[in-house]
Amino acid sequence: MNRRTASCDCGQLSLICEGDPVRVSVCHCLCCRRRTGSAFGWQARFPREVVAIEGESREYVRRGDSGSSARFGFCPNCGSTVYWRAEGLEAFVTVAAGAFADPGFPPPQVSVYDERRSGWVAVPEGCEIID
Numbered sequence: 001m002n003r004r005t006a007s008c009d010c011g012q013l014s015l016i017c018e019g020d021p022v023r024v025s026v027c028h029c030l031c032c033r034r035r036t037g038s039a040f041g042w043q044a045r046f047p048r049e050v051v052a053i054e055g056e057s058r059e060y061v062r063r064g065d066s067g068s069s070a071r072f073g074f075c076p077n078c079g080s081t082v083y084w085r086a087e088g089l090e091a092f093v094t095v096a097a098g099a100f101a102d103p104g105f106p107p108p109q110v111s112v113y114d115e116r117r118s119g120w121v122a123v124p125e126g127c128e129i130i131d
Contacts, residue, residue, distance in 0.1 A: 006099035008080035013055035013073070015083055015095055017046045024097065025110035028117040029065045035072070035081060039118045042097040042108065048085075051093040057082070065113065070094075 007014035021044035032041030057073040060081075064070060068087040074080060083095045097105055111123045115131045123129070 004100050004102065004105075006082055006095050007101075008055075008075035008078050008082050008099065010075060010078040010080075012077050013053075013057050013075040013080070013082050015093070015099075016052045016054070017044075017095065018050040019046070021046050021095075021106065022092070023110060024106050024108050025112055026108045026123065027112040028115075028121075029113040030116065031062065031064050032113075036096075039121050043094045044097045044100075044105070045089075045092045045094050048091055048093050051083075051095070053083070 001019050004017045005014055006017065023045040025043055027041045027043065028039070033039065035041060053073070056076055058076045060072045060074060061069055062072070070084045070086045072081050072084040074082065080099070081096055082099045083093050085093060107124045108127055110128045110130060111117065112130045114123070114129045117123070
């Protein structure tokens with residue numbers, strides 16, 4: 001079974017995830033762009049029971065473009081967002097895929113808010129597109 005560790009930039013906050021993610025996606029919504037400072041957010045969803053959170057985190061709650069809210073866990077030292085819990089998906093923890101710092105991490109299977117995708121961004125072939 002795969003065991004992956006995600007962490008913030010300073011290493012104080014980490015998550016240990018057992019097994020493979022149930023979904024890997026990219027999101028092109030404006031909120032994810034602001035949160036990441038990038039053209040999209042890249043995230044992996046795991047069942048809550050296979051995720052162990054270590055270290056201190058602070059929480060930021062925001063309403064997304066869909067109208068539902070998400071509770072973002074970030075490091076109080078370096079400010080890195082490492083994980084979040086989405087309203088309506090309480091059985092899961094979503095982890096910022098970049099926090100795994102693994103060049104071999106699985107590619108996205110889903111592209112969300114694809115109509116907002118920057119023209120220069122390409123998604124993998126076969127990726128499910130959700131507008």
